[in-house]
Amino acid sequence: MSNKPGCEVTDPSNEVLRSSAFLQNGPVKEVRSLEDLDRWVRSQAYHDTIAYINNTSKAIQGHRSTHSFPVTEQMRRLCEIFDGLEHLLAEHTPKLEGSAVTVPAAEVKSRSYRAWMQHMFQHVFSKLDQAVRAKCKHINELGQYLRRSFGNATSLDFGPANELMFLFFLCGLFRAGILMATDTVAAALMLFARYIHLVRRLVTTYALPIARDPKCSIDDYYFLPYLWGAAQLSVEAPFTPMQCEQGKLIECHRQDYMIVDLIDHLQKSRGGPLSQVAFQLWSILSIPTWPQVYRGLERNYVDHVLSSFKTVEHAIFCELMSFDAVSQQSQLERAFLGTRSVEGDDVELLPPVSRYVGMQTESVLGFEEDTPKEAKSDDSEGDRLWMLRQMVEDNDPNSTPFIPGQPVGQNDSVTSFLTEGP
Structure with a gap:
């Protein structure tokens, strides 16, 4: 019998109940009807998302993507996840010629996309495990957000709902303490940029349609690059919004901003000037200054993307990105761009979102763990068991549990779906 001091669990607190629910279910969907949107905008996840977007926007003002900014070893390891995903994409490029049986090109692409998604599921967890091995208490939650960031294997499309999941992933990295304040700029201009580059390749390779709310002013697969792109130019911009369509300027600065x-990508992929291929964006860029462009884009993102049922119904929530309501005293802060924050050696950098204070394991298990003398990896087999007990939603291949050590394809429900299609 264990001699460890016991904890009173006969009348469990709300913290114990919540921790037990997370242990059994993992990330779950919460927005299932229009009435749930009101709960969403009062949730901790919504407030953390707004805070992360705005604080990142303030941090990247005046930063060019090609100029130097702090890049930690942790950030480099996270970026390596995308090296593997790019390699998987090359392996699963649709082969439209040489088939003995004539198959429609759309069917070939959909099969290849499902195959890529299947291998991506396993890759995300294994590589994320390696990238944050010393701090992976929340590895399953972060992995669930990340693997929902690359489109929908059921409807075979991509949209702001997937981008929101990657935003949850980024925000969760800071909430978990995996990324620190010094990683704020690199998370947007390096890690997020790698994500957008891969999404662009996925959309092109597999001909994925856009899944978005028609009220959104940006007719594209994603929105945040436009918002953070305007934030970059809100300080020390070498050109005005109305000038950014000029050919010479695009060639000179397309890697900077x-x-x-x-x-540049819109004009080349859609074959025409911006006024013809993206009229609403072209209209927004007629605003005189970049801070004003940012405010217009931010307002549209909050009102027509983050508040859209079509977007948020696909979101999942857990510990780091919680659906619990915030206190009434909590206020949303908007970013007012155009001036940099005070900088100096004596000024402590703050993370873009508050650090999550996790629930302790002993409150659930009923005893207090001894403090280890040496740091151990949180990635033990015991810690991983909760991955096996997460809720699997019907007809949602993105909700299948990750089972350590099990090769791709041994999960019957996933295999049957990916081979047979929706």
Whole structure:
């Protein structure tokens, strides 16, 4: 019998009950009807998302993507996840010629996309495990957000709902203490940029349609690159919004600023000037200054993307990104761009979102763990068991549990879906 001091669990607290629920179910969907949208905008996850977007926007003002900014070893390891995903994409490029049986090109692409998604599921967890091995208490939650960031294997499309899941992933990295304040700029201009580059390749390779709310002013697969692209230019911009469509300027600055690269891609992929291929964006860029462009884009993102049922119904929530309501005293802060924050050696950098204070394991298990003398990895087999007990939703291949050591394809429900299609 254990001699460890016991904890009173006969009348469990709300913290114990919540921790037990997370242990059994893992991340779950919460927005299932229009009435749930009101709970969403009062949730901790919503407030953390707004805070992360705005604080990141303030941090990247005046930063060019090609200029130097702090890049930690942790950030480099996270970026390596995308090296593997790019390699998987090359392996699963649709082969439209040489088939003995004539198969429609759309069917070939959908099969290849499902195959890529299947292998991506396993890759995300194994590589994320390696990237944050010393701090992976929340590895399952972060992995669930990340693997929902690359489209929908059921409807075979991509949209802001998937981008929101990657935003949850980024925010969760800071909430978990895996990324620190010094990683704020690199998370947007390096890690997020790698994500957008991969999404662009996925959309092109597999011909994925856009899944978005028609009220959104940006007719594209993603929105945040436009928002953070305007934030980059809100300080020390070498050109005005109305000038950014000029050919010479695009060639000179498309690698420096996200929004210029996006405009270049739109014009090349859709074959025409911005006024014809993206009229609403072209209209927004007629605003005189970049801070004003940012405010217009931010307002549209909050009102027509984050508040859209079509977007949020696909979101999942857990510990780091919680659906619990915030206190009434909590206020949303908007970013007012155009001036940099005070900088100096004596000024302590703050993370873009508050650190999550986790629930202790002993409150659930009923005893207090001894403090280890040496640091151990949180990635023990015991810690991983909760991955096996997460809730699997019907007809949602993205909700299948990750089972350590099990090769891709041994989960019957996933295999049957990916081979047979929706």
